[in-house]
Amino acid sequence: MIKSILNIPVQIINSVAGFFQKLAQATKRPMRSGVLTLKSLISAVVVALSVFVLFYFAQPFGIRENTALNKTLLISIASAAGFIGILISDYLLPFTFKKFFDSSQWTVIRQFSLFVLRFFFVGLLVMVFSNQVGLAKFDLPMVLLEFTGFGAVIGFIISFLQESTLRSKFSLKSEIINRNLQNFTPVESQKMLFPVMAFSGANEKLSLVPNQLVSVSISKYKSQLLYQNFFGLADKELDIQAEDVKKELQKHPQFIQISDHEYANAHALYKVTGDASGYELHIAKRSKPVRLSRKFEKTIESL
Known part of the structure; x- marks a missing residue:
């Protein structure tokens, strides 16, 4: 009985500490x-x-x-x-x-x-x-x-x-987006039998099937391409104009812009999560989720 009474202050302190x-x-x-x-x-x-x-x-x-x-x-x-x-x-x-x-x-x-x-x-x-x-x-x-x-x-x-x-708002919307991703089919798949992407850099040319390309980070004169090959995942930097890269990506609707300088393959998105800051994109072959820029939220919501 006495022990129980003595434990009351300790329990109160623990509860208050837990709350804070x-x-x-x-x-x-x-x-x-x-x-x-x-x-x-x-x-x-x-x-x-x-x-x-x-x-x-x-x-x-x-x-x-x-x-x-x-x-x-x-x-x-x-x-x-x-x-x-x-x-x-x-x-x-x-x-x-x-x-x-x-x-x-x-x-x-x-x-x-x-x-x-x-x-x-x-x-x-x-x-x-x-x-x-x-x-x-x-x-x-x-x-x-x-x-x-x-x-x-x-x-x-x-x-x-x-x-x-x-x-609550972005968590609910992310659930809808995840359902849409499972049924996402780009328009090009219905029109192009064997689509190929060609990136011609200053000293090197890279040709890929669209589904090989995971994401692209673009700067004015250089671009970083993350893609899959027979040996796994490859990361290549090309000396290439930003506009040339964007023009090639725009030919293939499965690539969505997620920030001012980055595009991702919608087929590589396996999950979208939402919090009070917006959306986080979980992209295959990338260890950390990518925060979606606010100005491109409508793009991911319309998939």
Whole structure:
């Protein structure tokens, strides 16, 4: 009996520790980034409008007592300050700290950090400007810290909701894509009896049956071809113009573009998985899945 009672605090501590451990793991889940996109610009406009509506109609923080003739103009400038705050967090910082804001490494915790930065810079610019011109009376830095803390709570909740929603969306779509892959038949198979691909490099020519070619990585003057032969898997680099490679690939509809510089054979795709960051393509003969670029998602969804 006594032993059971003594174990209760230990069980509580273990439960709490387990909860925080799971929470820490959840914050590392991949997620889709919206920085440096039109979505960020729309967010900046929404913030500016929200500041204007709040200051013009509700007139909190001593704004109602302000009798200046140019009050509406000052409110408009304060709204523009909120707009600039989003531009700083979503454009200037990502452009300056590219490693942290790398979209391929974006996670829930980084999305949460973005929300904190947004609230901080919007609050900082709006509050400092309003105090300086006498539009409002903010008790800095306390009000700014409270506003940022409020943003952190909101950002924490929204980040996990976004991750859950996007993960469900792409997981469901990936199941549909996998079913479509099993029945995928390119148009060329119905028209060409013996299709052959020819890549003529500066010093070498490579001819392949389309199903031999697994994937192609293209640069301006060189291309890396991963293909199968009698001895297994081969990887060859050719000195060849990017446009010449693309023209040859476009003759064979089974090759789909998965990024700005990479194509893959749809017949080599054996599985597509989805998470909150989008799709990952599992390509035969490649040890690691490949992240599908956002701009080419419609291509894989229409197979």
